[in-house]
Amino acid sequence: MSRAVPLLVIGAGPAGLAAAAAAAEAGVEVVLLDNQANPGGQIYRGLAAGGAGREALGADYLKGLPLLEGARHAGVEQVSGASVWQVSRERQVHATREGKVEAWQAERLILATGAMERPMPFPGWTLPGVMTAGAGQILLKASGLLPQGRVVLAGSGPLLFLLANQYLSAGVTPAALVETTPGGRLMQSLNLLPGALRAPAYLTKGMGLLRAIRRIPRYRQARDLQAEGGEALEALSFTAQGGRHRVACDLLLLHQGVVPNLQMTRALGLAHDWDGRARCWRPRLGAWGESEIAGIAVAGDGGGIVGAAASALQGRLAGLQAAHRLGALSEAERDRQAAPLQRALARERAARPFLDQLYAPDEAFLAPSDETLVCRCEEVRAGQIRAWVGLGCLGPNQTKSFGRPGMGPCQGRMCGLTVSEIIAKERGVSPAEVGYYRIRPPILPVTLGELATLEDSTDHAEVPESL
Amino acid sequence: MPKSPNHYDALIVGGGLQGLSSAVHLALAGLKPLVLEKDYPGRHASGANAGGVRRLGRDPAEVPLSVASLKIWQALEDLVDDSGGFVACGQIKIAESEAELEGLCRRAEAVRALGFEHEEVIRANELKELVPALAGSCVGGLICREDGAASPFRTVSAFRRKAEALGATVLPGVAVATVKRQRGLWRAETNQGAFEAPSLINTAGAWGGRIAEQLGEPVPLTPKAPMLMITERVAPFLTPVLGCAGRVLSFKQFDNGTLLIGGGHMGRAEPETNRTEIDFAGLAVSSQTVQALFPQLAGVKVNRVWAGIEGVMPDQIPVIGASATEEGAWHAFGFSAHGFQLGPVVGRIIAELVLEGRSSLPIEPFRISRFREAAAAA
DSSP states (O other): OEEEEEEEEEOOSHHHHHHHHHHHHTTOOEEEEOSSSSSSTTTTTTTTTTOTTGGGGOHHHHTHHHHHHHHHHTTOEEEOSOEEEEEOTTOEEEEEETTEEEEEEEEEEEEOOOEEEOOOOOTTTTSTTEEEHHHHHHHHHHHOOOOOSOEEEEEESHHHHHHHHHHHHTTOOOSEEEEOOOTTHHHHHGGGHHHHTTSHHHHHHHHHHHHHGGGSOEEOSOEEEEEEOSSSOOEEEEEETTEEEEEEOSEEEEEEOEEEOOHHHHHTTOOEEEETTTTEEEEOOOGGGBOSSTTEEEOGGGGSOOOHHHHHHHHHHHHHHHHHHTTSSOHHHHHHHHHHHHHHHHHHHHTHHHHHHHTOOOHHHHSOOTTSEEETTTTEEHHHHHHHHHTTOOSHHHHHHHHOTTOSTTTTTTTHHHHHHHHHHHHTSOHHHHOOOOOOSOSSOEEHHHHTTOSOOOOOBOOTTOO | OOOOTTBOSEEEEOOSHHHHHHHHHHHHTTOOEEEEESSOTTSSTTTSSOOEEOOTTOOTTTHHHHHHHHHHHHTHHHHHSSOTTOBOOOEEEEESSHHHHHHHHHHHHHHHHTTOOOOEEEEHHHHHHHOTTSOTTOOEEEEETTOEEOOHHHHHHHHHHHHHHTTOEEEETOOEEEEEEETTEEEEEEBTEEEEESEEEEOOGGGHHHHHHHTTOOOOOEEEEEEEEEEEEOOOOOOSEEEESSSOOEEEEOTTSEEEEESSBEEEEETTTTEEEOOHHHHHHHHHHHHHHOGGGTTOEEEEEEEOOEEEOTTSSOEEEEOSSSTTEEEEEOOTTOOTTTHHHHHHHHHHHHHHSSOSSOOGGGOTTHHHHHHHHO
């Protein structure tokens, strides 16, 4: 049986916590589902559990405490460890929790599923010993785990500098920081700097990070990356500063920025627009983050990367609107509470175009070389995808018939953007025209045994002889 | 009237397997058919089915067609230069009780009475040999040893390529709005202009009822969305395709180790938007069935779930044959979620009807007028 709830929020990061708190404060019964053991999302992971070494993670990390407290204080019912694997257009939600399937029927739904790291494919990126910087940070936040042996960080984007600094604070000095941001990027981004100066905190923080990590050997404008090793990673080699370099390492952490996690909005069949600057899709949303499907809104990075502070503001706004739609908040009261949030949101978002441009992913990783493995689940290389385009394959969904990319357990999370970019480049069109995989439920794996626990399994079979 | 550049010998509405097979057989006879497909070939039922190539358990009316179609499947390369991935791995319907097994025995008897020998009863010991992993409670089954499975999209692609190689034209993204016969020609108005031909063939699947309605012969077709699940890879343990006598199931393992679980639990179809909505309550029943037969699979993860849009008729058999109201028009639609195996022979039947006015196979039970007759009799 589905449990009926007025408002269901999915994802307990900054956006979800703020959305749930705002609606609950207005008197709405709110259930907040999250797949982690504790709320906080990726950015405040482990904060609620009060893990060791919080200080090494910096002052920004502790900014999550009021959000966690806000949701608790407002009386939000928080359901942790719930892996949501399906959301329907009728707002039915299925999740697995402790080996059992639970179902909810929500009157209103706020999706706050956040961001994921953009895959950074290049030869050797699938070797054991290579992982994303985000995964490295998760280990640090969740269990205070520090890497053993030599660590190299490679890629671009603020998270790379942040993680380097967090490692330094915790007493680990990475063997190298290999930056792949192409030359001239800063100049290209300068016209966007005035906007960014409206939110100078980002720039100040950025400059501070760059100062702090001066102790780490740094290579700039690196290209032709190759992770070397037989059974496991042995070294990263690359071309930079006029020569070929080889840095021996046991752990390679990659980062190429973050993109919205769109599995849910895709599976719902919402319209998505291509963001040429950030080089990713975002769901088409109206005011208050409402989608084209009645009763379903999106808040935070899942609707387009905005960062933690703006995500919390968007979450609060979506929560106020949900409370209003549910009759718990008058229009005037909603607007009164929303006005300062909207002003703050405009300030927060001012820096985004500058950052997006400065840290835009390098073309080499968007459409990697032929020998690079693109789909890890089904072992499809970039060259195969290019060959299929030559045979008349027009988009990602057709590639599935050629060689199954995107059909493995990760549901295309690791290859979706790359496949779209490769096809677009081969065809000489925008990824907007090429499109993206159709995402099928379950958006997270569910076992046959778990699925069998779904109650109210009335038999809907109607065609006994079908095959 | 000047001869339009868009003139063909036959307009085929719907680029699924039935339409493409019709195109292949008409083109083999020297005609120039045009296939109009609103999405892309195999987008719906033809591409999103379980790939079962099954004579087992067919409606008595379908048995002669199904038997003839298997012969084409067995030599599909001769027809379309590709096997479609067909493998004769066998199909078994499992009995979980003595009562079910008795039912299967009666069924085999009834098929023999029709003059066919392909359905054969097997006992528990042979079932155990063929499917060693099966739970011990199963008492026997009904087997079609030469049945099997093929790859839907590969099959559709092969028929499309062959049709085009033989001179047929296949136009994806062309949605037919209206069809009308004037001055001896059928004219289809589409989102890409008008097309004309002396013959009209309605192979529009779940959308076939709309074409029939324009011909003045509406049919009680219901669009439905049979659901399928694919799991992660598991070590090979299953060769034949399995069904159940007493439950809804279609179960098979692919070469790559993934398991396909289907059989007829319905999601919701939205033919207007091409969208299907999954009903997980039905899939929970499928999971329970699989667990009952193979308890060791409880921990296997489901990777993907989907549903195609199928046109289902109230008597669960398709409409095949000439229009009862219009000259030069034929139907082959409403295959009620089991048309994949019939595709190769249906194209041949359509070509026979168009060229000779009659089919060598008994297609009387599939006539479109049966619904009007039923209504008149009631």
